[in-house]
Amino acid sequence: MGMTAEKSFLGTIIKANYLISDTVIRAEHFEGTRHQELFKVMVDMIQKGKTVDLISLTTLVNLESFGGISYINELLSFANEEKFEEIEDLILESWKEREKRNILVNASSEDWEINKVIGALDKINESKVDDHTSIEDALTKMYEAPWQEKAINKGIPTGLKVLNAMTNGFQNDELTIIAARPSMGKTDVVIHFAKEAGWQGYLPIFFSLEMPEQRITDRLIASTGRFNRMKMRNPFKDLTDSQKTAWSAVIGRVSDTKIQIFDSPGQSVGEIRAKTRKMIQQFPNRKPIIFIDYLTLIRPDNFYGGNETSQASEISRNLKAVAKHFHCPVVVLSQLSRSVETRQDKRPMMSDIRQSGSIEQDADLIMFLYREKYYNPDSDDNSLEIIVRKNRNGPVGTVYTRYNEHTGEILDADQGTV
Structure with missing residues (x-):
């Protein structure tokens, strides 16, 4: 398995090629000597600004020492960009096993004490290759702290003043869960957040696992242009003359968001990571923020005998890891269980999250949505409450907004009309 992983x-x-700048793998992690040497050559070529591909590798003077062109073709047949993270893990695990065997051989030949053996094995088990900070480096960053005003760590703006004040925006490395009952406005809320992030110069990467790209695009246009969504079914027939006049400006405004949409159903976290990495490479000057609609539609890596709570827990842990890996916010929609409908006060609580498992622990920010009109359709109440139940780095409370369910537009409670 180890050699196959190395080939892949x-x-x-x-x-x-762009993956080489992001990987934690080093030459010494390979078992195969020619794999070590080939990796060194590839790193050297890319550092010199050269492209590594089938053609450039055929020009290597020592190509035969790597197995010749046939072996390069064989390596390409093992390529799997979407499984890249898993391949890295396999190589690292194989390296750890070899290192542990070496320790045991040395311990036997040199008659180590048992505590030394255990300590050496533990060090390998716990080893990480990309998280080292010496205490000297850590303290250097803190040395002037008492005499320098600390900059406020402003995150990616939400487009809502009160929510920004409460959360300081969406923060790097953090996992946000937005949960609500069906048709409460979850997708419109996350589209609002994605647009605002894009207009502020960030890169919204939108994984729509249920709704096709065309419907997302329709909602983006409708909420931006304040068009009734029903009119998006046939703009030629249903838009007014004034709306048609504004159309090109609205399209331009939506284009400015630079939102990237992926709408394949049943994507895994590994696929989400691979596609995110590709977008980061394509837009190097924009900081990413990932939106996923929604959590339980993500395909888990393991089946767990059909245990949905265990599957959801695996997914939430992996999404938190994605946020830390890319040093960006990850915002995920989630559904609520029907238990909320049995209470007199139907404002959601943490226990209402479906298959909550470790979601409550993994998430840094948990927000619920509540609309009175959802339960009283005849009401003219257009309010939408964003209830912050968990905020690891700030206060909790309720943010009051106004929501136009026909256009999808969301505004602060004191801002204009929807």
Whole structure:
């Protein structure tokens, strides 16, 4: 398995050169000597600004030492960009196993004490390759802290003043869960957040696992242009003359968001990571923020005998890891269980999250949506409450907004009309 993983890793790098700058793998992690040497050559070529591909590799004077062109073709046949993270893990695990065997051989030949053996094995088990900070480096950053005003760590704006004040925006490395009952306005809320992030110069990457791209695009246009969504079914017939006049400006405004939409159903977290990495490479000057609609539609890596709580827990842990890996916010929609409908006060609580499992622990920010009109359709109440139940780095409370269910527009409670 280890050698197959190494072939897949090298083939994927040849196919997608940008991955080499993001990987934690080093030459010494490979078992195969020629894999070590080939990786060093590839790193050297990319550092010199050269492209690593089938053609450039055929020009290597020592190509035969790597198995010749036939072996390069074989490596390419193992390429799998979407499984790149898993391939890295396999290589690292194989390296750890070899290191542990070496320790046991040395311990036997040199007659180590048992505590030394255990300590060495623990060090390998706990080893990470990309998270080292010496205490000297850590303290250097803190040395002037008492004499310097600390900059406020402003996150990606939400477009809502009160919510910004409460959360300081969406923060890097943080997982946000937005949960509500069906048709409460979840998708419109996350589209609002994505637009606002895009207009502020960030890169919204939108994974729509239920709704096709066309419907997302329709909602973006409708909420931006304040068009009734029903008119998006046939703009030629249903838009007014004034709306048609404004159409090109609205399209331009939506285009400015630079939102990237992926709408394949049943995507795994590994696929989400691979596609995110590709977008980061394509837009190097924009900081990403990931939106996913919604959590339980993500395909888990393991089946767990059909245990949905265990599957959801795996997914939430992996999404938190994605936020930390890309040093960006990850915002995920989630559904609520029907238990909320049995209470007199139907404002959601933490226990209402479906298959909550470790979601409550993994999330840094948990927000619920509540609309009175959802339960009283005849009401003219257009308010939408964003209830912050968990905020790891700030206060909790309720943010009052106004929501136009026909256009999808969301505004602060004291801002204009919807």
